[in-house]
Amino acid sequence: MQLGMIGLGRMGANMARRVMSKGHQCVVQDPNADAVARMVAAGAVGAASLQEMASKMDKPRAVWMMVPAGIVDKVLDDLIAHLDPGDIIIDGGNSYYRDDIDRAKKLKDAGFHYVDCGTSGGIAGQDRGYCLMVGAEQEVFDHLTPIFQALAPGVEAAARTPGVMGNPSNAENGFLHCGPNGAGHFVKMVHNGIEYGMMAALAEGFNILKHANIGKQQHVTDAETAPMREPQYYQFDIDVPQVAELWRRGSVVGSWLLDLTAKAMAQDPELAAFGGRVSDSGEGRWTIQAAIDEGVPTQVLSAALYDRFSSQGQAKFANQILSAMRAEFGGHAEKKA
Amino acid sequence: MQLGMIGLGRMGANMARRVMSKGHQCVVQDPNADAVARMVAAGAVGAASLQEMASKMDKPRAVWMMVPAGIVDKVLDDLIAHLDPGDIIIDGGNSYYRDDIDRAKKLKDAGFHYVDCGTSGGIAGQDRGYCLMVGAEQEVFDHLTPIFQALAPGVEAAARTPGVMGNPSNAENGFLHCGPNGAGHFVKMVHNGIEYGMMAALAEGFNILKHANIGKQQHVTDAETAPMREPQYYQFDIDVPQVAELWRRGSVVGSWLLDLTAKAMAQDPELAAFGGRVSDSGEGRWTIQAAIDEGVPTQVLSAALYDRFSSQGQAKFANQILSAMRAEFGGHAEKKA
């Protein structure tokens, strides 16, 4: 089968390589000519423009966009000028699912098919495969199934769930038709919301281990400092990187995120390369907004998101107010950082 | 009636003044001779030492300690060497209620009476009166009632609760016998826990108002930044100090903490005098630990406490881990602060 790939960054290039490695043909395009050249060297058909790309593809075309959420609409507008009715456009990035719903409607009126495909796997996906969450019309999903199969990890990537038998389902192979347009990115959005929560759970726990020797430190006695009680219970110098490694086998918290934490700590035990400003990139926010629309409590997922906001300095004015109140009612002078 | 006062800092000196203003006698002691001299000038009997203090008081003595929680045990040990069985010692500071329970037991064996008195009111208390939460034996509470009445705001400080009639209760006057030893500081501890939560609610809300013009700013389009959708809805330049003033009258969030916020912002609209490092001083922590022992959920009170920890830089290692994970799975470079 033939697939067009627009956007040859971290994700797009690796995905095209994986698709080709499974025997499919890729026609690739990117504003960066070097990126296109590298893929041509790897066996792809290169295109210097979207027009050229379209001209090199068989109909009905299937074109996968792997570009930042912020420029999808622009690329889409440019692209459809060169496509024909019946062609399929797949947005594999991190678009907001509401945009998918709106776009799909517009494109349908113009005769195109739209697919939203949430893609998890990160930079390791070329080897491990990509977990694909698809929103699409049924026939379009069916038509693209060979591509999804090529990208997905396959059932052998994990032991089958006890009690599940017969031919592996699509989900077991690592891709799923989640529903009509929007459903794919909706599921991916929630996936990322969960990711934020799991990451924070691990990070908070390791932070507790890191401070387990606080009883060894001297403590100030003044009205502005909570007294340290029972320092004898906080005398542990925990080897945090070793604990990360330890939990990878046999423990309840075993997970790919833990694997990555162990890897990062094995290279840099103090993580000194990082200052602690944690970005967020949309899906975490949208997850909470969906939860609120649904009236579903998400204490954990929200807390994880807000901690990132705080790490970005966004709590500053609130904290200034707190210090100001304390000065007003208690005459407390703010401690210096 | 006669009251001894040990500790003439922000709180102790003002409380002694209020007690004297209501016609009682105060015998005062503090390591700082100037502080003693100032109170003598204000009509108190001064004492250069705890021994001298004891010698100048009638039996049974009632001695109020207003010292940092961290040195209560030391002062107590020094003090009781000069007291006699039947004397009363009041801890009016912010001791952990568990210490009260343990101390009361020990002191009782030695023939003394112990009182734990949670005191709210801050530096404004000399004028407004102090809200007193008392843990004590019944007779001891009764004996000290004139002092509590002198310190408390009195019923006229607020309109009576609709439906409550007859002679004002102690609670309406602003002091309450909360239970046996420990109960006073237990109630004060929870009071402070609530205070953290109310402060945070106000601070978070004002922070939202402060950022209501975010739609006017330029936004970056990259994979590390959540896109700003619909900037047309974030074009407000809210006069935050005026809103604080506004809400003081007629609104549901009217409160003393809001009054103080309005005052602080009237003086310094940007609160530039504060950097945003918010101290915590024990009671907030103990409140959460009590809630956990009781199995009672405290999402809000805990969140307020943790935000203070974060403002103190204590989330740093957790945040480094998050950035490290993001680098591992997505190749995301950490943005600089």
Add this chain to the structure above:
Amino acid sequence: MQLGMIGLGRMGANMARRVMSKGHQCVVQDPNADAVARMVAAGAVGAASLQEMASKMDKPRAVWMMVPAGIVDKVLDDLIAHLDPGDIIIDGGNSYYRDDIDRAKKLKDAGFHYVDCGTSGGIAGQDRGYCLMVGAEQEVFDHLTPIFQALAPGVEAAARTPGVMGNPSNAENGFLHCGPNGAGHFVKMVHNGIEYGMMAALAEGFNILKHANIGKQQHVTDAETAPMREPQYYQFDIDVPQVAELWRRGSVVGSWLLDLTAKAMAQDPELAAFGGRVSDSGEGRWTIQAAIDEGVPTQVLSAALYDRFSSQGQAKFANQILSAMRAEFGGHAEKKA
């Protein structure tokens, strides 16, 4: 001055009464003829329809809508059919501020002026006055100022903020021109978000006090129950209604919400009339969504919202998953409620 009032429910009727008590004329309308008749008896001009209302008013008309957020658009459509260019429509309910922005734009094109006015004060507002947060064009705000003054509590409702002098500002009188259309309901929205947080802070704290005798209860010893350590520290039978009363005077947590809590508990100490299903009505949700759009952390305000969702039973499926996981990894049988 003359004011039209549409919607004579809890809020609208009381507001009209207050406006009339300050010497203004009210023309009132409501689908419920009895409600109109009651207001006519109180001195208002009644109208059986919006058409009749319009016919009885001087131009430029100023019509205040006090109707549920869900039907504002419908009422508005019906209303403007009877109005003339230059007339003013005020939405005093709890509309989403984004609707205000959109509505104002449309109405402006049709020659009308729109005002969004967040109104706090609840059923007590007729006596206490209403705190008004206004989004409007400057001239329209100026034109309506006599009405705002009539509704607002006035500066005497609270002591002036120390350091603030001269003629009281609008904010000190209890109303504020927060900005262009939308700004009024934006500020009101955040106000309600804060309200949720403050309410939760108080409620959580009282819940801790309520359970302070947990050490007196028998505890189960099995692998499914967290053991009770040190029950000797949880032996307090706190008189919770008296504590609510106590804190009203002199304490840091003094607030109108506390006054109301004390009132409710004075009538019904166990609050047995309530089952604990807590509604939310829009503003709390929108506050969080604004915070997320702004990238501002709101741990406390969100937690308060989610606790309401949980009280509505919305955590159920999540909790079933947790019990299922525990059964899977630990063979834990779920305890019965």
Add this chain to the structure above:
Amino acid sequence: MQLGMIGLGRMGANMARRVMSKGHQCVVQDPNADAVARMVAAGAVGAASLQEMASKMDKPRAVWMMVPAGIVDKVLDDLIAHLDPGDIIIDGGNSYYRDDIDRAKKLKDAGFHYVDCGTSGGIAGQDRGYCLMVGAEQEVFDHLTPIFQALAPGVEAAARTPGVMGNPSNAENGFLHCGPNGAGHFVKMVHNGIEYGMMAALAEGFNILKHANIGKQQHVTDAETAPMREPQYYQFDIDVPQVAELWRRGSVVGSWLLDLTAKAMAQDPELAAFGGRVSDSGEGRWTIQAAIDEGVPTQVLSAALYDRFSSQGQAKFANQILSAMRAEFGGHAEKKA
């Protein structure tokens, strides 16, 4: 090597089987004679009492206790009456690490060695192996290493961390000497705290998916209900069990907890066997208490704990207060459940 095992419940029996399967001898004891008999049939040496157990073991004895945290002290007292100086007692259950520190001190004075061993793996551990977190004197840890090796999963249970080379460390094999006494259960405690957070992250996310069709439902329009905006974006009927299966391969949230969730949902898609009352059993609470002592923020881990408390009905009084406040300020009647 020889190991005594006290407590043949879910965990103890399986651990003894695994130890024996690796060529070691087990002497087993349990109040339940049938449980002992079953283990004798499986090759263990049975003992009808602790005395008999001691008499059947070689010195220095190594006795592993696998009993509920609440009865450890009692079993320990009974046990040491039959042991000799130099013997080793291992607590493999879920004791509070502070008890370990205190117990180890006492036992050391009596000539015994104490080991605290946090054990993760649950009922699957017999096959998968157990992840072991050990607090012990160095020589004692070394002496017991063959047992730990038998219990642990071994390095082959997961791919080695990229960049880690040479002979596998203990941590890679699945056991770690975390530090002196207490360190083992400290690390296990934090492990379980993380577990709570990861579980909640998954559960909250699936709950959002479950409610993604809320836009299809009818919605009430009244002042007590937050209006549903844009129902067109909540029209998805997500197959939640299939999503759980999907994410097991290639996604960032892949984890053992997800595997278990998929398994539970494969058997019972609605999880109807569970009502949603989620127990907690100590470690989650202690984790938060440690974090607070350390001053480390744990928004996520705490939120997960409190949600369990809420599921147990412990928020009820707080929620009644909220409904009462709403009735007071807004005249809102509480909706029925």
